[in-house]
Amino acid sequence: MRPSSSSLDLFILTFNCAKALINVPVFSAHLYAALSQNATATNVLPDLVVLSLQEVAPMSYAFIGSYFLNPYYARFVEALNLASTRLLDHTKYGGYPESVSSQGTSSSPPPPPPYTLVRAKNVGMTSILLFARDPTSVSQIQEAECGFGAADMGNKGAVGLRVTWSDPSQRDKSTELTFVATHLAAMEWNLKKRNANWRNIVSGLTFQNPHEVLPGVFPVNEHPTPRPDTSGAGIPAPVARSLLPAGSVDSSEAEEEEEEEPLLSSSSAQLPLAQQGLTPSQAATLQDISIFKPNSHLFVAGDLNYRISSTTPPPLSTFPSFDEGSPNHYSNFIGRDQLTLEREAGRTFHGMEEAPVLFGPTYKFDILSSPKGAVNEMAVRKGVTQNGIPEVPWKFAPHRWPGWCDRVLFSSAEEEEVKVGGYDAFPVLESSDHRPVWFRASVTLGSSSESRSGSELKGGVQRKKTLPVPVDVDAWERRRIARKKEVVVGWSAFFWSTQEGAMVLGSILLICLGGWWAVRGW
DSSP states (O other): OOOSSSEEEEEEEEEEOTTOOOOHHHHHHHHHHHHHHTOOSSOOSOSEEEEEEESOSOHHHHHHOHHHHHHHHHHHHHHHHHHHHHHHHHHHTSOOOSSOOOOOOOSSOOOOOSOEEEEEEEETTEEEEEEESSGGGEEEEEEEEEEOSGGGOTTSEEEEEEEEEEETTEEEEEEEEEEEEEEOOOSTTOHHHHHHHHHHHHHHOOSSOHHHHSTTTSOOOSSOOOOOOOSOTTOOOOOOOSOOOTTOOOHHHHHHHHHHSOOTTSTTOOOOGGGTTOOHHHHHHHHHTSTTOTTSEEEEEEEOOOOSOSSOOOTTOOOOBSOTTSTTBGGGTGGGOHHHHHHHTTSSSTTOBOOOOOSOOOBOEEEOSSSTTOTTHHHHHTTOEETTEEOOOEEEOTTSOOBOOEEEEEEOOTTOOEEEEEEEEOOOOTTOSBOOEEEEEEEEOEETTTSOOHHHHHSSOOOSOOOSSOOOTTHHHHHHHHHHHHHHHHHHHHHHHSHHHHHHHHHHHHHHHHHHHHHHHO
């Protein structure tokens, strides 16, 4: 879909994996269909692919680290390269089939995989995977992370990558991109916490330590106070306070939220004391390490968890329908979407854009063991397939409003643009109660010699991108302390809640007993 030689073809996919391994052939088939929708004769595959994965693995594995996550990542690597190889093959031999057939055997050696995993990073159960067709086109990789949970831990959180991509055919053409994968607070009633999660991302997800980029400017705080737990974990549903119409947003809550923490654009807002004396150059340096760097394209993808109501559905509620002829078609429910309402009101995702949401709800699906009672019962019984895969029998979970939880938003760099080519969702998958959502766009490239650097943007030029909340200069120290706690929690959960951990404990116990008997007998 590259319109000219000076653009980047980008594909982003977000998926809440429900802590389960994906079915590679199934995922690959749907991924193939998504990739083929925007394939062209000149650019069959995207230059970069970014996966935002939430609940990628059980918490014990995720808190311990990458070794236990590698088997989960490996399946996505396999699925992407399988889909990409098939698409290249079908393009080479002409035509795009309507479904994906099984790969035929061949005596020739397999070609090299189309994509290379350039970087994988996680915070708790949220991961980001960056793939490139040409890994040499990616440089200057930076990482960032923050947690929303108790003691800043990452049971919910955000993880980011910032990279420079150069056109392999024109090395003087490049652009900087910032990718954020996140999982915000769940439950209908946690609207304020979701907005607070966003503010935490803006303030705490920094790609360099503020104390290092501005040495001596801020007082050293080796034991910063943990931020409040905004993960929403364990918070019960509130008692109904009013008879709000189903699907409405409690505006009083949002107003209270603004009063609790005004935005920097508000006349009542004040910078933290340590930042009040910053020079314009120092303030610009601080912004440049945040996600709101002016000359960097920003993409945020994840399970954002915004719903269509701030209360749970009462019995016999009318849910969205996928039947285009129904008066309850899902297009009649998207107007209740909390994310759109809050974003347009200036309470969350400030300055971000989103392509039109034309697909149906992506959450919450109950996967059924038989067609009986399924929303798509007739299609399942008839053996209807999507992308060559039989439909999964499902219905909406009755205790949650169906919603568009899984989203991709973006903000283009100054003087450059993002042209959206596709924004859609996968069919229902058997392994999760969420549907994956994908996004494809063309990103214009500036000339390396002509594009203004971050430092050049600082001097006397009014920036279009402005920080809605101040940068947390102690975020790196908070995260360092939280990571130590995650390792302790992860290993504790591993030993007491997994089969592998039980085997290790059993082996240790047997060794100790054997040693005791040996010493006693000796």
